[in-house]
Amino acid sequence: MLQNVFFFFHNKQYLNKLNCLRFFQSLSSNYSSLDNPKSLSFTLRLSLLSSPLIFHRSRSIMTTASPNSTPKPKVLRLGKIRFGQEKWDEVSKYAEVVDCDSANREQFLKDLQGKYSDVTNISRTFESVAQTGRFDEEVAAHVPKTLVSVSHTGAGYDQVDVEPFTKRGIQVSNITVPVEAPTADTAVWLAITCLRNYKVASDLVKQGKWPGQAAAGAKLGHSPEGKVVGIMGMGGIGRAIRDRLKPFGFEKIIYYNRSRLDPKLEAGAEYVSKEELFKQSDIIMISIPLNAHTRHSIDKSAIEQMKDGVILVNTARGAVIKESELPELIKSGKIGALGADVFENEPEIPKELLELPQVVALPHVGTYTSEAIKNMEDWVADNVLSAIKTGKVKSIVPEQKDTKFDVKPLV
Structure with a gap:
């Protein structure tokens, strides 16, 4: 009989499983003291009155330890x-x-x-x-x-469509400070690796060749001196990238942001328009969020505004760049090298892109450290x-x- 009552309450959603158990502990205690099984209905009413119950926002009945306590979130x-x-x-x-x-x-x-x-x-x-x-x-x-x-x-929360949650009064949060340093470390490593042509040299050594010999097929890399670095997106990660670039001796660091930073936060970086950043930069570091406005914002038309042989480094989100257009632009020399920790359809990466020696690819490990x-x-x-x-x-x-x-x- 008790099982039937439990089934009734559970199906009617008057009680969740945990509270059903608490309720029937009280019910069983009262019921065991009765000699007449027909008194079950009386016992049921008695238990409902004596057991401390409250109504939760979810419309289920919650049992509390005392009248002054509330259920845990x-x-x-x-x-x-x-x-x-x-x-x-x-x-x-x-x-x-x-x-x-x-x-x-x-x-x-x-x-x-x-x-x-x-x-x-x-x-x-x-x-x-x-x-x-x-x-x-x-x-x-x-x-x-x-x-x-x-x-x-x-830091990137493109997996969450914020608008429908905002409409329902639900807050959405992401990570800020903890991702800045490790992501910036990765971005700078990619930039220097591309600039100095380290990946091609390393691959040739593994093939038993010595890159310094002309016959090995390794082209000369470049030094940071005289080079301009442009940072797209000067949030916490962008500023951490700037700080790590300074010791290398680049000619200057410029940046484009939705709005100019306070001069104290610029720390020597120069604010320019997006078009001017494309025009001046030898290396472009992409550190912008992925949303409806930025998806495929770095496409062929944008890249054609950049210097010939520009180095692109992407540690933001793969879909910020129109990935399908990259192989052609790299083969033509318009893009000198691509350093990417992110790709548009991870973990799937176009074979045509991966086979290019100018591409330095990482499997989204920007924050992949135990710390x-x-x-x-x-x-x-x-x-x-x-x-x-x-x-x-x-x-x-x-x-x-x-x-x-x-x-x-x-x-």
Whole structure:
């Protein structure tokens, strides 16, 4: 009989599984003291009245330890934690942390309206896109009304379509400071490797040839002196790139940004228009976010405005460049070399592009160090903690800077 009552309540969604168990512990205790099984209905009413219950925003009944306490927020975590468990242990003091076990996107969408229908915060890694797909309009339409924030573990958040979440009053956060240094290190390594022609030289040595001999087929590289570096995008990563370039002795560093930086932040870099940056630069470092405005913004028409033999370095997102046009531009000599840590359809890269000796390719490892990953995992945990404690994430995405959210602390 008790099983039948449990089935009734569970299907009617009056109680979630955890609260059903708490409720029936109370019910069983009262029922065991009765001699007459017909008194079950009385016992049921008695238990409902005596068990401390409250209504949560998700419209499910939640059991609390005392009349003055509130249920813990629930955090849904997408993707594995490698080095930041200590910080996540702190999150667990304030919230119930649940690792997503949805098998695929279809199941994930169902679970958002099922077992995850009371989550208040979601954290996601870059790799979790393989499990859930992009966080787009469809996902936003399925998330529960209890959801306050989505925290992405990365600087680039093109996997999250911010607008539909903004419309639903859900904050979106990304990673800022922890990604700046490791990404800038990678960008500068790619720039110098391309400039000095190190990759071709290394490949020839592995083939048993000595690059210094003309017959080996290695062309001479170039020195930084007299060269102009243009940085597209002067956010935290762009400024970290600038700082790392200075010791190499380039003639000057110029930059293009949506707006000019405060002179104190420029630190010697010169602000120019995008067209002027294309015209002056020997090396162009791309450090802009991927969005509807920047997708394929570096295409053949843009590259034709650049110097012959220009070196392109991309550590932003692959789709900022129109990848399909690159092989022809490299073969013609318009692009002298390409250094890329990102590609348009990762991990798929056109064979025609990879076979070119002027291409230095990395598999999106800009932040792939144990230290960087730990710092990023700690940062996203702090975003979740901030949303729980204050109602506001720590590092909200630029599109939501001026948005007013009607949220309050969850604890």
